[in-house]
Every structure is written in C-alpha cells, then in structure tokens.
Amino acid sequence: MERSIKDTTANPAPLGLLGFGTTTLLLNLHNAGLFGLNDMILMMGLFYGGFAQIIAGIQENKKGNTFGATAFTSYGAFWWTLVGIWVLNKAEYLAADSVALGSYMFVWGLVTFIFFIGTLNGATIGKIVFGTLTILFILLGFHFVLESALFGKLAGFVGIICGSSAIYEAAGLILNEKYGKQILPL
Template sequence: MNDIYKITDQTANPGPLGLFGFAMTTILLNIHNTGFFPVNSMIMGMGIFFGGGAQFIAGVMEWKKGNDFGSIAFMSYGAFWLTLVFIWLAPMFGVEKPDGNAMGCYLGMWGLFTLVNFLQTLKGNTTGKLLFGSLTLLFFLLAAGNFTGSEQIIHVAGWTGIICGFIAFYEASAIMINKKYEKNILPL
C-alpha cells in the first residue's frame, strides 16, 4: 500500500491525565479515611470532575488508541468516582443511605474488579503492579472496614490509599518527564 494513505496517530498519550485524576483524588479521599478531615465539597468536587470526569475522558481517549486495558480501567475508575459521589449525595434527595454491609459489598466488588486488573499488570512494568496491587488491597480493606464497622481498618486502608495514590502520581509524572526529556529519567 502506498504510504500517502497511511494515517499516523498524533494524539497525546491520555495515560498521565487518567493517572493524575486517579492519583490526586485517591490521595485526598484517603487523607479523609485516615481521619484528618471529613468528606467535604473538596473531595466531592475532585471526585466528580477530576477523578470521575478526567479519568473517563482519558478512558475514551485510550479506547480511540486501541488500548483495551487503559480504556476499561480509566472509564471504570472514573465511573467509580462518579458513583461514590452519587452515593454520598443521594440521601439529600430521599434515597436511602447504604449501611455498612451495602458499602462493603460495593467496595468488595470494586476489589474483585481491581484484582482482575492487577492480574493483567503481571505482564507489565513494576509501577503498574504496585499500583494495582495496592489498589486491590485498598478496596478489600475498605470493604472489610465497612462490613465490620472498624475505624482501625478504615485508617489502615487510608494509609494504603495514600501510598497507592502516590504510586499513580509517580507513574503519571514518569511518563510525562521521560517523554519530554526523551530518556528514562524516572524508571517505571
């Protein structure tokens, strides 16, 4: 085939956008889970617009690039943030607030989904393994904390989530910095 008919993909890598959306929102929510401040409009705003919206957009961009894993992960975790904020806000409109068992089931399902994603990272870089491994642990700890009502488990989950968020922040930073400098400055 003649080269003049080939289309070259010149779109940006959406990975850092999705990773930063995940990272920053996860860190802030888990600072709450460690007990430093209550859920507030800052966390909800981040959850809707950066954790939810930006990740979902990054997922659509990954889909356009043909990246199944990135597409499903970013769109799903973007939807996670949107559903979580809805769960927090829905009682203001007369929808019953979920109890610990319901939240445990919700978070446990996200843990199971994340475990499937973690298994896929075993063929990838170390940072991806650490990110999805810590995220799997985070969801299962949050589920256990909600099922048992244990604030101690929730606090441990919070510290796990902060670490997980910083791993994602590092990965997003590494992708951008390594590309800009055209060499491996921050290893993945």
Template sequence: MIPETPVPVKDGIANPAPLGLCAFGLTTVLLNMHNAGMFEMNSMILAMGIFYGGLAQVIAGVIEAKKNNTFGLTAFTSYGFFWLSLVGLIVMPKLGWVAAPPASAMAAFLAIWGVFTFLLFFGTLKLNRALQFVFASLTVLFFLLTAVKITGSESLEHFTGYEGIICGASAIYTGIANVLNEVYGRTVLPIGPVA
C-alpha cells in the same frame, strides 16, 4: 516535490495515561487523607471525585479507545465511573433522593471493585512494575475498605487511609513518570518495564 521515501506519521494523539493516573492518584490521596482521620468528608473530596477522579478519567479512557488500548479504556473509564458512583452514594442520600446504603451494601460495592481490580492486575503483568504496584495496592485498598465497612473499626479505617495514600501516590508517580520520560526522551523516573 514528493519525497521518494515514506515519511512516518504518528497518530497525532497524546498519551492519555498520565491524565488518568494523576486524576485517579490525586483523588485517591485526598479521600484517604480523610480515611486516615486528617479531616472530615467535605466538598473538596466530592468535587475531586466528580471532576478530576471522575470526568477526567472517563475522558482519558475515551482517548485510550481512540489509541486502540483496551486495557486503558477499561481501566480509566471504569474507575472514572467508580468515582462518580461513589460521590452519588454519598450525595444522593443527603439530598433526600434515596436512603443511604447500609454498611453491608457498601461492603459489597467495595468488594466487587476489589475483585475487578484484582482481575485487571493480571493485565499489568505485561506492562510495567509501577502499574503492577498501583493495581496490587488498589486491590488491597478495596478489600481493606470492605473490612472497614463490615467491622466498623476506626483504627482499621485509619490504617486503610494510609495504605490508600500510598496507593494514590504510586499512581501519581507513575503518571508523572510517563510525562517526564516522554518530555525528556529518556528515563527520568523509572517505571520498571517488563522484560
């Protein structure tokens, strides 16, 4: 028997934002623990950059496209490829494929990502306070990293590492908040929706 009232149908696609946010956040925290001087650059950071920070974010971005979310598509796919590019910039010279970029080129690379992030920040003004903090702190992080490359200051690099840990932790919080709030059907961890 066919019901007389229409039955609402969901799109059947899970929210990919928590995956993208956690992939970005965990990888950012680990890289910035290195920047803060806690340990040397190693394969753990590079593997996270390829597989979680890189590929998982690209996958999240593609799913956002399926959900018709242009902001999510642009952000997650872009930052996924940022991580893959960063690993390439570190690994390709070690393999002898190309010369290592000079500090000025790395400064330009980081600065353009800072500009891009600042522009995306304006999209978060229509979303929620948690994402606003993630993108604002990421903008600051990129410009601090640019200054590190220009000055070569180890103390500034360590300070920047701690700022990056805060940025990454805020992305993890936002991703987990999305998961728990959905699972429990109520606000477990607030994200500060825009009124």
C-alpha cells in the same frame, strides 16, 4: 498504493493517572484521619477523578488500548457512583447501609484484582498501583461490613501509597517523554 496512518495523539494515561491518583490521595488522607469528608473531595471525585478519567478512557479507546480504556472509564464511573452514594446517603434517600457499602467495595476489589492480573506483564509501577488498590478496596470492604475504624485507617494509609504511586507513574510518563530519556524509572 498503501496508505500509512501515523498516530500523533498524546498519551492519555498521565491525565487518567493524575485524575485517579490525586483524588485517591485526597480521599485517603481523609480515611487516615487528617480531615473530614468535605466538598473538596466530592468535587475532585466528580471532575478530576470522574470526568477526567472518563475522557482519558475514551482517548485510550481511540488508541486501541483495551486495558487503559476499560480501567480509566471504570474508575471514572467509580468516582461518580461513590459521590452519588455519599450525596444520597447524606440526604437519607435510599441510603446504603454498612453491609451494602462493604459489598460495593468488595465488588470493586474484584474488578481491580482483574486489572492487577493484567499488570503482571507490565511495568513495576502499574503492579504497585493496582496491587495497593486491590488491597485498599478489600480493607474498605471490611471497614464498612465490620464497622471498624481500624480497617478504615489502614485503608487510608494503603490508599495514600496507591494514590501517590499513580501520581508518580503519571509524572514518569510526562517527564520521560518530555526529556526523551528516563527521568523517573517506571
């Protein structure tokens, strides 16, 4: 007799997308010049951007979703490393210079571009999230390497679109499932 196992676990993607989207949105409101870097952004980076995304990545792994597991876990770790860099730089302990910070952003741009390619056979909103995130990391790389306020501000506006798109995708996944029909197109 063959057994069938039904997966009744919830979709972890909305949690990961909200952790990513809200933290990205807040950081890029800062990058756009609306307010300074502060403890609110650091705490969001540690807990919602970091911890919640890693939980979502582990849950995606249990569901057999390599893309979701790798993306959420990677960006959760990104937030933890970014907060660590900010804290160590503030303490002037092994402080990264502008070329090192730019290189960090360019490397994350490369990682993100790989994920972007992975979205090309999926929903439009995923392409928007990862496409704008790739551009965001490239702009941040130039911002740091060239020490250019203009690239930083441009990155802020692209990041606002990116974070908002991730929040929209999460809302679509939650509401479409909850109502059993398409409330928000993805």
